[in-house]
Amino acid sequence: MAVDYAVIVLYLAGMLAVGWWGMRRATSKSDFLVAGRRLGPAMYSGTMAAIVLGGASTIGGVGLGYQYGLSGAWMVFTIGLGLLALSVFFSARIARLKVYTVSEMLDLRYGGSAGLISGIVMWAYTLMLAVTSTIAYATIFDVLFGLDRTVSIVIGGAIVVAYSTLGGMWSITLTDMVQFVVKTIGVLLLLLPIAVIKAGGFGEMAHRLPHDYFAPLGIGGQTVFTYVLIYSFGMLIGQDIWQRVFTARSDRTARLGGTAAGTYCLVYALAGAVIGTAAKVLYPHLGSPDDAFATIVKDTLPVGVRGLVLAAALSAVMSTSSGALIACATVAHNDIWSRVRGAVRARRDPATGAASGAVGPRDGGPAEAPDEVRGNRLFTLLMGLAVIVTAIALNNVVEALTLAYNLLVGGLLVPILGGLLWRRGTAAGALASVAVGGLTVIGLMATLGVLANEPIYYGLLASLVAYVAVSLATRPTDQAVLTVWRERLAGRADTPSPLTRV
Numbered sequence: 093m094a095v096d097y098a099v100i101v102l103y104l105a106g107m108l109a110v111g112w113w114g115m116r117r118a119t120s121k122s123d124f125l126v127a128g129r130r131l132g133p134a135m136y137s138g139t140m141a142a143i144v145l146g147g148a149s150t151i152g153g154v155g156l157g158y159q160y161g162l163s164g165a166w167m168v169f170t171i172g173l174g175l176l177a178l179s180v181f182f183s184a185r186i187a188r189l190k191v192y193t194v195s196e197m198l199d200l201r202y203g204g205s206a207g208l209i210s211g212i213v214m215w216a217y218t219l220m221l222a223v224t225s226t227i228a229y230a231t232i233f234d235v236l237f238g239l240d241r242t243v244s245i246v247i248g249g250a251i252v253v254a255y256s257t258l259g260g261m262w263s264i265t266l267t268d269m270v271q272f273v274v275k276t277i278g279v280l281l282l283l284l285p286i287a288v289i290k291a292g293g294f295g296e297m298a299h300r301l302p303h304d305y306f307a308p309l310g311i312g313g314q315t316v317f318t319y320v321l322i323y324s325f326g327m328l329i330g331q332d333i334w335q336r337v338f339t340a341r342s343d344r345t346a347r348l349g350g351t352a353a354g355t356y357c358l359v360y361a362l363a364g365a366v367i368g369t370a371a372k373v374l375y376p377h378l379g380s381p382d383d384a385f386a387t388i389v390k391d392t393l394p395v396g397v398r399g400l401v402l403a404a405a406l407s408a409v410m411s412t413s414s415g416a417l418i419a420c421a422t423v424a425h426n427d428i429w430s431r432v433r434g435a436v437r438a439r440r441d442p443a444t445g446a447a448s449g450a451v452g453p454r455d456g457g458p459a460e461a462p463d464e465v466r467g468n469r470l471f472t473l474l475m476g477l478a479v480i481v482t483a484i485a486l487n488n489v490v491e492a493l494t495l496a497y498n499l500l501v502g503g504l505l506v507p508i509l510g511g512l513l514w515r516r517g518t519a520a521g522a523l524a525s526v527a528v529g530g531l532t533v534i535g536l537m538a539t540l541g542v543l544a545n546e547p548i549y550y551g552l553l554a555s556l557v558a559y560v561a562v563s564l565a566t567r568p569t570d571q572a573v574l575t576v577w578r579e580r581l582a583g584r585a586d587t588p589s590p591l592t593r594v
Contacts, residue, residue, distance in 0.1 A: 096399030111255020114263030124260030136349035146412025147228035155381035157368020161305025165365035172357030174327025179350025184343035211427030220496035225413035253476030271407030278404025291370035502551030503530035521563030529555025
């Protein structure tokens with residue numbers, strides 16, 4: 093394993109070096125949070141694919157293939173479908189807004205009254221997403237070096253926190269491009285064909301496995317439907333995904349690059365399921381489906397190649413973890429801390445506190461204070477430490493991730509898409525939708541269990557009913573607010589907002 097260890101160590105050292113180099117480019121808030129909004133199609137599509145295809149998509153995707161066969165691809169497939177829908181229908185409009193967070197978009201659309209509560213919900217989601225990604229280091233480092241779970245989380249988490257804190261989105265973008273290349277070579281070009289050959293080819297696999305392993309809906313129709321609700325819709329509204337859309341240099345880049353990334357996800361989904369199916373033929377009695385990836389890598393690949401493929405798994409985890417971390421820090425600093433601090437100042441000095449910054453700050457505008465990079469860097473470090481500590485304390489990864497996605501989709505999907513698609517939606521309707529949907533999801537998860545399907549079904553329905561009913565029962569959104577909103581959607585980002593952040 094010495095050669096494999098060397099490959100891994102060189103890879104990790106390279107990530108830190110890229111982070112240090114990225115620090116020199118992160119000289120403004122725009123650079124640190126959204127890579128200066130300068131990414132072209134190639135880099136945009138690579139980094140977008142890297143962030144959505146994490147440890148769950150790689151290790152978990154192979155595990156689902158081991159357990160259910162080709163239909164195990166559905167989880168990652170619905171992620172790809174969600175990314176395609178975002179890119180084709182919404183990404184151009186999102187990129188033209190020139191904001192930094194989903195909550196700023198809600199402030200623009202509804203008049204500055206929905207940002208704080210939506211920021212708290214989004215912060216909880218991004219925190220748990222970063223935590224679950226960080227826990228995956230324990231599995232990979234145990235396979236590589238036999239390290240203790242806590243030590244593995246600290247080492248892997250510290251590396252991600254280091255390069256994310258140093259260079260922000262520039263460092264994350266550059267490392268994600270490396271990770272995208274490593275994943276493509278390691279999983280698609282090496283592990284996939286080798287696994288199929290070792291299993292005797294598709295004919296032998298079909299002969300030795302039950303017919304259900306090759307049925308399109310072998311995993312269950314209700315499971316597929318739940319995946320669509322959670323993952324496809326989650327791709328439409330997550331801060332970690334939107335923050336990557338904000339890095340595109342044009343709306344055309346966001347649309348075409350995102351479409352390419354979504355298509356790549358569909359291919360990756362099928363590849364993971366095939367690898368898992370091959371592992372079922374080779375190792376029919378593994379203790380856990382999630383052991384399939386590590387087992388087939390260790391036993392079937394030659395020295396050096398094995399290290400590269402394990403680096404690919406590490407790449408998948410690190411890309412999702414770093415993307416979720418900077419999203420969590422961005423929301424904590426810009427949507428929660430800045431708003432609370434502004435509200436305190438407004439109470440102390442009403443004459444000056446109200447001018448704490450325009451909703452949806454423009455790049456280089458008045459909200460671009462000299463200490464913005466330092467403040468966002470500090471919050472990235474603090475959130476990174478919180479993620480590591482929480483990951484060490486947490487045991488059930490699946491429940492944590494399900495809780496995060498249920499709360500995100502049940503609370504925020506309706507007001508976000510409603511704001512983009514329905515002019516009659518109001519701030520009161522949005523707040524009611526977030527509150528009713530979120531509380532319904534939490535209540536049903538407490539009653540029926542975190543992993544039950546019903547919480548997201550009824551949570552979405554309750555959120556939609558509350559949004560429509562309250563919006564129709566309250567006064568329409570002020571025309572001045574809608575005018576600014578339409579101007580920003582049209583790409584005229586220099587249009588100032590008459591609203592203030594509270």
